[in-house]
Amino acid sequence: MTAPTATPPASSQKDNGATTESTGARILRALLTQRIALLAVLVVVVVVWFFVLDAGGYLTAPYNFDYMSASLINAVPLAMLGLAELLVILSGRGGIDLSVGAIVSLAGMIFGFAYGEWGWGLIPAILLTAAFGALCGALNGFLVAYVGFPALIATLATFYGFKSLAIVVNNQSPISTPPIQNLFSITQSVEIPVIGANIPDVPLGLFTFLLPTVVVVWLLLARTTYGRRLYAVGTNDVAGRWAGIPVRGTRFKAYVYAGLISGLVAVVTVAQFASARPDAGVSGNGMALPAITIAVLGGVAITGGIGRVAGVVLATLLIVWLNAGILLAFIGNEGAQYQLLALGAVLIFAALLNGLTTRRYGGTR
Amino acid sequence: VRVQRRQLLAYLVTGLLVGLASCFVIAQGTSTLDQSVGSGKELAVIAAVVIGGTSIMGGRGSVLGTFLGALLVQSVTSGVTQLGWKSQLADLFVGIFIIIAVGTDLLRERARRAS
Numbered sequence: 053m054t055a056p057t058a059t060p061p062a063s064s065q066k067d068n069g070a071t072t073e074s075t076g077a078r079i080l081r082a083l084l085t086q087r088i089a090l091l092a093v094l095v096v097v098v099v100v101w102f103f104v105l106d107a108g109g110y111l112t113a114p115y116n117f118d119y120m121s122a123s124l125i126n127a128v129p130l131a132m133l134g135l136a137e138l139l140v141i142l143s144g145r146g147g148i149d150l151s152v153g154a155i156v157s158l159a160g161m162i163f164g165f166a167y168g169e170w171g172w173g174l175i176p177a178i179l180l181t182a183a184f185g186a187l188c189g190a191l192n193g194f195l196v197a198y199v200g201f202p203a204l205i206a207t208l209a210t211f212y213g214f215k216s217l218a219i220v221v222n223n224q225s226p227i228s229t230p231p232i233q234n235l236f237s238i239t240q241s242v243e244i245p246v247i248g249a250n251i252p253d254v255p256l257g258l259f260t261f262l263l264p265t266v267v268v269v270w271l272l273l274a275r276t277t278y279g280r281r282l283y284a285v286g287t288n289d290v291a292g293r294w295a296g297i298p299v300r301g302t303r304f305k306a307y308v309y310a311g312l313i314s315g316l317v318a319v320v321t322v323a324q325f326a327s328a329r330p331d332a333g334v335s336g337n338g339m340a341l342p343a344i345t346i347a348v349l350g351g352v353a354i355t356g357g358i359g360r361v362a363g364v365v366l367a368t369l370l371i372v373w374l375n376a377g378i379l380l381a382f383i384g385n386e387g388a389q390y391q392l393l394a395l396g397a398v399l400i401f402a403a404l405l406n407g408l409t410t411r412r413y414g415g416t417r
Numbered sequence: 418v419r420v421q422r423r424q425l426l427a428y429l430v431t432g433l434l435v436g437l438a439s440c441f442v443i444a445q446g447t448s449t450l451d452q453s454v455g456s457g458k459e460l461a462v463i464a465a466v467v468i469g470g471t472s473i474m475g476g477r478g479s480v481l482g483t484f485l486g487a488l489l490v491q492s493v494t495s496g497v498t499q500l501g502w503k504s505q506l507a508d509l510f511v512g513i514f515i516i517i518a519v520g521t522d523l524l525r526e527r528a529r530r531a532s
Contacts, residue, residue: 150460195516199520199523200523201516201519201520201523202519204463205467205515205519206516206519208460208463208464208467208512208515209464209511209512209513209515209516209519210512211460211512212460212464212508212509212511212512212515213508213509213512213513215508216505216506216507216508216509216512217509219503219505220503220505220506220509223503224505
C-alpha cells in the first residue's frame with residue numbers, strides 16, 4: 053500500500069535535484085546520458101581538431117569540406133550495414149548478423165551476372181540483387197527465429213556458406229564487363245542543383261542508396277506497428293508473446309530486412325570497385341565486424357530493444373571523418389594501419405563512458 | 418567463487434595460448450611473416466569450438482570436444498581438396514557442419530525438456 057504512494061515524491065525529488073544542478077553539471081549530464089548528443093559533440097570535436105591540424109600544416113593534404121564530402125562515399129556501405137545490424141540486434145535474444153559481409157559478396161556476384169553478363173536493365177538487376185539478399189537473410193531468420201539457433205552460430209555458419217559460394221560461383225574471378233565498369237559513375241561526386249555552387253560536390257551514392265535506406269529504416273522503426281513490435285520483442289521476448297505479438301515472425305523479418313539492405317550494399321560495392329569481386333564483403337576484416345562496431349558505437353544495446361537510427365548515422369560520420377583525417381596525418385599509406393587502432397580506441401572509450409553513466413545516472417537513452 | 422578473477426584468468430590464458438599458437442605459425446615456416454597472418458582466424462576457431470560441443474551461452478564444453486572439432490574442420494578442408502573439388506567449397510561444408518552440430522544439440526535439448 054505504501055509502495056505506490058512513495059514513488060511519485062521520489063521521482064519529483066529527483067527532478068528538483070536536476071533543476072538545481074549548475075549549468076555545467078546539467079550539460080555534462082545531458083552529454084553522458086544521451087548518446088546522440090555525445091556523438092554529435094564528438095563529430096564536431098574531430099572535425100575541428102583536423103581543421104586545426106590542417107591550418108597548422110601538419111597534414112599531408114588539405115582537410116576541408118570538399119575532402120570531407122568526398123570521403124562520405126565510404127560512409128554509404130558502412131552506415132547501411134550498420135542499420136542492418138541495428139535491426140537484427142534490436143530483435144533481441146543475442147541477435148547479431150555475422151553474415152552481412154558474405155551476403156554482400158554473394159549478392160554482388162548475382163548483380164554482376166544479371167547486369168554484367170545476362171544484359172538485364174539496371175533497375176531489374178538491382179531488384180533481383182535486393183531480393184536475393186533478402187532470401188539469404190530469410191535463411192538466417194528461419195534458423196534463428198523458427199528453429200531456435202543462437203544468432204551467433206547460425207550467422208557464422210551462413211557466413212561460411214555464402215562466402216564459399218560467392219568465390220566458387222564464378223571460379224574465383226571477378227566480373228568486370230563494360231556495363232559494370234561504367235557503373236562507377238553512380239559513386240562519383242555531383243553538384244547538387246540550385247544550391248550546388250555554394251557547397252561541395254556530394255557523392256551520388258549518398259542520395260541514391262544511403263538516404264532512402266536511412267529514411268525507410270527510420271520510418272519502419274519509429275512510425276510503424278512493426279517497429280513497436282520489434283522493440284517490444286527485443287526488450288522482452290516472453291512479455292511480447294503474452295502481449296499477442298507474433299514473436300517469431302517479427303524476429304524473422306528483422307533478418308530478412310538486414311539481408312535486403314546487404315543486397316543493396318552489394319550494388320554500391322560493385323559500383324565502387326567497378327567490378328563484382330567475389331571477396332568484396334569478406335576480404336581483410338570483412339564488412340560485418342565494422343558494421344557491428346558502428347551499431348554498438350551508435351548506442352545500440354547488444355542485449356536488444358535499445359537503439360536508434362540517428363545514433364548509427366552519427367557514429368558512421370564520426371568514424372568516416374576520423375578515418376579520413378588519420379589517412380592525411382601520415383605520409384603514404386601508413387595511416388590506414390592506424391584506422392583500426394582508432395576504431396578500437398573509440399569503441400572502448402564509448403563502452404567505458406556507458407559504464408560510468410550507468411553507475412552515475414542509471415543508463416543511457 | 419571470485420567471479421571477476423576467474424573471468425580475468427580465462428582471458429589471460431586465451432592470450433597465452435594465442436601467443437603459443439603464433440610461435441607455431443612462425444615455426445611452420447610460411448615464407449614471409451605477414452602481419453595479417455592471423456586475421457580471419459577467429460571465426461574458424463569459433464566454428465571448431467562450437468562443432469566440438471561447447472555451448473555458446475557458456476557453462477558447457479570440453480577440451481576433447483574442441484580438439485575433435487578442430488580435427489573435423491581441418492579434415493573437411495583437406496578432404497574437399499582431396500576429392501578434387503574447389504578448395505573454396507570447404508567453407509560451405511564447415512558452415513553445414515556447424516548447422517548440423519548445433520542443430521542436433523538443439524534437438525537433444527528439446528527432447529530432454531519434453532521428457
